[in-house]
Amino acid sequence: MPEIEFRSDVTVELVRSSASDSDVLFAARVSTQGEQTLEAAQDGHDATSRDRGLINYLMRDRHGSPFEHNSMTFYVQAPIFVFREFMRHRMASYNEESGRYRELRPVFYVPSDERNLVQVGKPGAYDFLPGTPEQTALVRDETVRASTQAFEAYQRMLDAGVAREVARIVLPLNIYSSMYVTVNARSLMNFLSLRTKREGSQFPSFPQREIEMCAEKMEDVWQKLMPLTHEAFQSKGRVAP
Numbered sequence: 001m002p003e004i005e006f007r008s009d010v011t012v013e014l015v016r017s018s019a020s021d022s023d024v025l026f027a028a029r030v031s032t033q034g035e036q037t038l039e040a041a042q043d044g045h046d047a048t049s050r051d052r053g054l055i056n057y058l059m060r061d062r063h064g065s066p067f068e069h070n071s072m073t074f075y076v077q078a079p080i081f082v083f084r085e086f087m088r089h090r091m092a093s094y095n096e097e098s099g100r101y102r103e104l105r106p107v108f109y110v111p112s113d114e115r116n117l118v119q120v121g122k123p124g125a126y127d128f129l130p131g132t133p134e135q136t137a138l139v140r141d142e143t144v145r146a147s148t149q150a151f152e153a154y155q156r157m158l159d160a161g162v163a164r165e166v167a168r169i170v171l172p173l174n175i176y177s178s179m180y181v182t183v184n185a186r187s188l189m190n191f192l193s194l195r196t197k198r199e200g201s202q203f204p205s206f207p208q209r210e211i212e213m214c215a216e217k218m219e220d221v222w223q224k225l226m227p228l229t230h231e232a233f234q235s236k237g238r239v240a241p
Contacts, residue, residue: 001155002105004148007176008112010210011077012217019070019185021228025051027066028058052228059232064241067186067229072222074181078214079109081173085211089194091187096179099168103158108147109174110140115209126206147172185226189233189240192219202237 058066076086087094097104111117117131117139131139150170157167183191195207195215207215223230233240 001152004106004108004151006108006110006144006147008110008115010082010213010217011075012214012221013075014221015073015075015180017070017072017225019072019222019225021051021055021226023070024055024058024066024185024226024229027069028054028063055228056232056235059229059236059241062239062241064186067189067241068184070184070226072183072185072188072225074183074218074221075178076181076214077176077178079174079210080177082208082210082214083177083179084173085195085208086179086181086214089187089191091190092181092183094179094181097177099171100165103164104154104168104171104175104177106151107176108143108151108172109176109210110143110147113140124206128209143174147174151175185222185229186240188218188222189238191215192233193238193240196238198238200234200237202239 057063076083083096086092113136116128117135118129119126120129121127150172153170154167157170158164192215193201193203194205195211196219197205197207197212219230
């Protein structure tokens with residue numbers, strides 16, 4: 001049986017992109033300049049104060065469609081329970097590895113010692129506080145035990161000739177999967193507004209930490225690709241236009 005691995009992190013990598021602030025500008029200006037905006041986009045003019053003002057105006061008044069003319073594809077590795085939260089957002093394209101067609105690798109998520117464990121508050125406004133050393137040890141030990149037992153059962157069924165699509169039913173939600181996610185900036189802003197907890201958000205959100213870890217990595221990439229758009233998103237309360 002392959003060696004079981006435990007991780008406390010997620011992987012987010014940019015695979016390809018066609019995304020820049022100029023994509024927003026030429027799309028917005030077509031309403032008044034027509035085909036002239038295509039030539040300006042191809043020239044790749046540096047952003048001006050007028051460009052910055054237009055992006056801020058679009059974000060402030062929630063003229064959202066100019067933020068859709070771009071694309072980013074991410075490769076994500078995370079536990080399956082995180083992917084189920086991702087796919088609640090019907091604003092992206094997803095392709096995930098299949099437990100029907102390949103034998104799943106024994107890689108399981110276990111919360112780090114720094115992960116808050118105690119939930120307080122009411123639905124929709126939870127706070128999470130650090131656990132005691134005893135709670136931290138309990139979570140780690142029980143996660144390792146359950147994951148190991150589940151994967152051993154999975155392996156026994158495979159070894160007996162049981163189909164992968166049947167054997168996988170014993171595996172827990174903390175097993176890692178991988179997928180490609182393709183999204184535009186407008187949809188990504190919607191995702192970030194709900195899956196990050198940040199100061200200055202007009203509508204505070206209370207995401208589960210593990211999907212927030214993915215969202216933070218995606219935001220770091222997007223901020224470098226579209227700095228003016230990201231700045232406007234942040235300054236306008238992190239509300240998707």
